[in-house]
Amino acid sequence: MSQNDRAWERREITGFSNPTVKYLRNLREKKHRKREGKFLAEGLRLLTDARECGKLPETLVMTGKRDAHPLLDELEAAVADAGGEIIETTPNILTKITGKDNPQAVVGVFAEFDTSLVSLDRSQGPIWMVAQALRDPGNLGTMLRTCDAVGAGGLILIDDCADPFSMEAVRASMGAVFTQQIGRSTWDEFLPWLRSGSGQLVAASLRDAVDYRGAPYSAPCFILVGNESRGLPEAYEDECDLRVTMPMKGRADSLNAAVAGAVLAYEVLAKLD
Amino acid sequence: MSQNDRAWERREITGFSNPTVKYLRNLREKKHRKREGKFLAEGLRLLTDARECGKLPETLVMTGKRDAHPLLDELEAAVADAGGEIIETTPNILTKITGKDNPQAVVGVFAEFDTSLVSLDRSQGPIWMVAQALRDPGNLGTMLRTCDAVGAGGLILIDDCADPFSMEAVRASMGAVFTQQIGRSTWDEFLPWLRSGSGQLVAASLRDAVDYRGAPYSAPCFILVGNESRGLPEAYEDECDLRVTMPMKGRADSLNAAVAGAVLAYEVLAKLD
Numbered sequence: 001m002s003q004n005d006r007a008w009e010r011r012e013i014t015g016f017s018n019p020t021v022k023y024l025r026n027l028r029e030k031k032h033r034k035r036e037g038k039f040l041a042e043g044l045r046l047l048t049d050a051r052e053c054g055k056l057p058e059t060l061v062m063t064g065k066r067d068a069h070p071l072l073d074e075l076e077a078a079v080a081d082a083g084g085e086i087i088e089t090t091p092n093i094l095t096k097i098t099g100k101d102n103p104q105a106v107v108g109v110f111a112e113f114d115t116s117l118v119s120l121d122r123s124q125g126p127i128w129m130v131a132q133a134l135r136d137p138g139n140l141g142t143m144l145r146t147c148d149a150v151g152a153g154g155l156i157l158i159d160d161c162a163d164p165f166s167m168e169a170v171r172a173s174m175g176a177v178f179t180q181q182i183g184r185s186t187w188d189e190f191l192p193w194l195r196s197g198s199g200q201l202v203a204a205s206l207r208d209a210v211d212y213r214g215a216p217y218s219a220p221c222f223i224l225v226g227n228e229s230r231g232l233p234e235a236y237e238d239e240c241d242l243r244v245t246m247p248m249k250g251r252a253d254s255l256n257a258a259v260a261g262a263v264l265a266y267e268v269l270a271k272l273d
Numbered sequence: 274m275s276q277n278d279r280a281w282e283r284r285e286i287t288g289f290s291n292p293t294v295k296y297l298r299n300l301r302e303k304k305h306r307k308r309e310g311k312f313l314a315e316g317l318r319l320l321t322d323a324r325e326c327g328k329l330p331e332t333l334v335m336t337g338k339r340d341a342h343p344l345l346d347e348l349e350a351a352v353a354d355a356g357g358e359i360i361e362t363t364p365n366i367l368t369k370i371t372g373k374d375n376p377q378a379v380v381g382v383f384a385e386f387d388t389s390l391v392s393l394d395r396s397q398g399p400i401w402m403v404a405q406a407l408r409d410p411g412n413l414g415t416m417l418r419t420c421d422a423v424g425a426g427g428l429i430l431i432d433d434c435a436d437p438f439s440m441e442a443v444r445a446s447m448g449a450v451f452t453q454q455i456g457r458s459t460w461d462e463f464l465p466w467l468r469s470g471s472g473q474l475v476a477a478s479l480r481d482a483v484d485y486r487g488a489p490y491s492a493p494c495f496i497l498v499g500n501e502s503r504g505l506p507e508a509y510e511d512e513c514d515l516r517v518t519m520p521m522k523g524r525a526d527s528l529n530a531a532v533a534g535a536v537l538a539y540e541v542l543a544k545l546d
Contacts, residue, residue, distance in 0.1 A: 049524065138411060142529045151522025172529070179524050213543055247542060249424025251322065251452050256415045256445070259535040262528070266536045269520060270486055 008080035012064075013089045016096060020087070024061065024097045024109065030163050037112045039165035040097075041177075043104040044072055049175030050108070051078055057108025061087045063094050066105035075106070098167070112165055115184040117156075117193040124181060125153030126219035126272045129261055130201075132187070132236060133227035137162040141172025142258040143225070147180045148173075150265045153220065154181030158190055191239060194222065202268070203232055204260050205243035206253065212244035217268045225261040281353035285337075286362045289369060293360070297334065297370045297382065303436050310385045312438035313370075314450075316377040317345055322448030323381070324351055330381025334360045336367050339378035348379070371440070385438055388457040390429075390466040397454060398426030399492035399545045402534055403474075405460070405509060406500035410435040414445025415531040416498070420453045421446075423538045426493065427454030431463055464512060467495065475541070476505055477533055478516035479526065485517035490541045498534040 013020055026032035027040045038058070041047060047057065048071050060079045066072070080086055094103045122128065129147050134140055140155075140162045147155050155164070161184070162169060170177050185193070194201060202217065203224040224240060226232030231254065237243060246255070246263060255263070286293060299305035300313050311331070314320060320330065321344050333352045339345070349359055367376045395401065402420050407413055413428075413435045420428050428437070434457070435442060443450050458466070467474060475490065476497040497513060499505030504527065510516060519528070519536060528536070 053524070142532060145525060145529055146532055148523030148525050149519075149521050149528050151520075174525055174527075176523070176525065246422075246539070247424075247546070248422050249542075250421030250449070251326070252418060252421050252447055252449065254447075255422050255535070256418055256531070258529070259415060259419055259532055262532040263536055263539045266519070267539075269522075273520070 008086060010086045010088045013087055013093060016093060021093055021096060027109065028099055028167060030166065033112065033163065033165055038109050039112055039170065040107055040167055041110060041170050042098055042107045042167065044069060044075070044106055046170070046175055047075055047106060047108045050110070050178040051075055053178040055110065055178045056082050057084060057110050059085045059087060059109040061089060061094065061097065061107045061109070063091045063105045064088050065091060072106060113182060115182050117183050117185050117189060120154065120156070120181050120183045122153060122197055122199060122220050125151055126221065127152040127265055127268055128154060128156060128220060128222045129265065130156045130158060130190070130222050130224045131161055131257070132158040132224065132232055134161045134225070134257060135228055137166045137169040138172045139228065139256070139258040140164055141169040141177070143261055144169070144173035144176040144180050146258065146262040146265055148176035150269045152180065152265065154183065156183035156185070156190065158185060158187050187236060200242060201240045202242045202244060202264070203237050203240045204246055204264060205232070205237050205240070206245060207237065207243065209243040209245035212246045212264060212267055214271070215242060215244045217242070217271045219272050221268050221272065223261055223264050223268065225257050228257050281359060283359045283361045286360055286366060289366060294366055294369060300382065301372055301440055303439065306385065306436065306438055311382050312385055312443065313380055313440055314383060314443050315371055315380045315440065317342060317348070317379055319443070319448055320348055320379060320381045323383070323451040324348055326451040328383065328451045329355050330357060330383050332358045332360060332382040334362060334367065334370065334380045334382070336364045336378045337361050338364060345379060386455060388455050390456050390458050390462060393427065393429070393454050393456045395426060395470055395472060395493050398424055399494065400425040400538055400541055401427060401429060401493060401495045402538065403429045403431060403463070403495050403497045404434055404530070404534070405431040405497065405505055407434045407498070407530060408501055410439045410442035411445045412501065412529070412531040413437055414442040414450070416534055417446035417449040417453050419531065419535040419538055421449035423542045425453065425538065427456065429456035429458070429463065431458060431460050460509060473515060474513045475515045475517060475537070476510050476513045477519055477537060478505070478510050478513070479518060480510065480516065482516040482518035485519045485537060485540055487544070488515060488517045490515070490544045492545050494541050494545065496534055496537050496541065498530050501530050
């Protein structure tokens with residue numbers, strides 16, 4: 001698209017010391033994301049997924065040197081139409097922003113979504129995932145991706161979890177950060193919220209548990225997964241309506257948190273579907 | 274344990290420029306691991322798992338400042354008994370070796386295992402995982418961990434995969450790198466090996482596939498999982514004895530590779546068990 005065809009201006013940034021570059025770069029860090037209420041998502045595929053879910057970036061940052069792509073043209077037009085800003089910059093500056101040696105040709109800046117429990121609509125899906133003190137952003141993104149695959153309502157993050165708006169979590173979610181509802185709360189806030197409506201709380205556990213296979217799951221089913229190293233606190237397990245156990249044939253007594261959640265979610269889906 | 278109780282010598286290393294430090298540090302890189310045929314495993318829990326599986330490090334590197342621990346004493350004695358070397362060093366040098374800011378107090382150097390197909394005993398488990406061009410060492414380690422959990426025989430890595438002996442894969446495997454058989458080969462070598470004995474090759478696929486739930490799995494069942502971005506080549510899918518499909522209720526048409534493998538492996542286990 002030539003300059004003459006466009007009804008909007010692109011802002012050009014060519015200097016590393018431009019304050020916008022620093023601002024964007026800082027969004028890789030949690031404290032800056034929290035203060036600004038913004039996050040970064042990288043790549044045309046992710047941004048197209050977001051657009052198709054009705055989520056547009058407030059700012060779109062593109063390299064000047066890029067292959068022409070109709071989806072990128074559509075994205076740029078949609079962002080501009082919505083009053084967003086279009087920034088054109090160099091590949092080196094995009095590398096500085098994303099921290100990746102080979103950044104994709106486009107990055108979007110999004111306003112963080114409301115993650116309060118009251119914003120969640122539990123009727124949106126028969127399955128919910130609930131992660132407690134999940135530390136790994138890759139696991140978090142993978143759980144969002146699994147949520148999308150099983151048609152879940154969303155992911156609720158309990159206690160001190162990784163940031164769902166980190167670049168790594170957003171990337172691992174493969175776009176599910178835009179399709180899934182995300183909640184964040186403490187356990188003490190979560191329990192009353194859960195009990196204020198319908199919902200079955202289920203955890204994988206070794207204590208007083210039934211076989212996960214064919215267990216009496218009911219919708220909406222909230223699948224609780226614990227921290228990568230410590231698992232769930234006993235007091236949290238005690239609050240569950242159903243404790244299930246998965247076969248462990250080897251030396252280990254646990255699975256990767258995202259894997260455990262997924263195996264359970266697919267079993268629940270088979271029962272509820 | 275005081276010096277006087279020990280029947281073996283500890284070699285003390287206090288200088289950053291000691292060639293052994295460089296040698297150990299280099300083992301974080303694939304090319305050096307390949308040349309030396311050695312790899313690193315970090316942490317008392319992992320090394321204890323290894324010992325209980327009959328795998329001892331050739332060299333044990335410990336920090337001088339560490340909490341006394343009976344398992345560490347047992348480990349040290351076992352390594353010394355087997356003729357291994359014990360090195361005592363500083364936390365800073367251990368940081369340099371492992372590349373982690375807060376390294377655990379002990380690191381072991383192991384000889385890489387034989388990963389040729391002829392070394393594999395397919396009768397060792399009813400399930401095998403086969404990963405094709407799996408690029409992420411965390412996914413690879415997670416798959417090993419799942420293999421252990423379902424009582425699999427092992428993991429076979431096809432084409433250009435991440436290195437199962439990288440620190441990240443070893444860590445993510447949670448010790449399963451020591452319990453599971455690991456094979457590495459090209460597709461062209463793998464197929465004749467597979468067909469030279471009994472074995473059903475199964476892939477998750479969207480083409481010409483049956484529901485993964487209750488599909489006619491048979492042992493030994495080889496679960497084939499494709500590359501994180503591209504999935505399996507069509508020609509590889511065509512060679513499968515069974516193509517199964519998992520529900521995808523959301524926008525995405527795929528799961529994380531380690532997650533897909535695990536959901537399938539647990540379904541196979543339920544059928545075969």
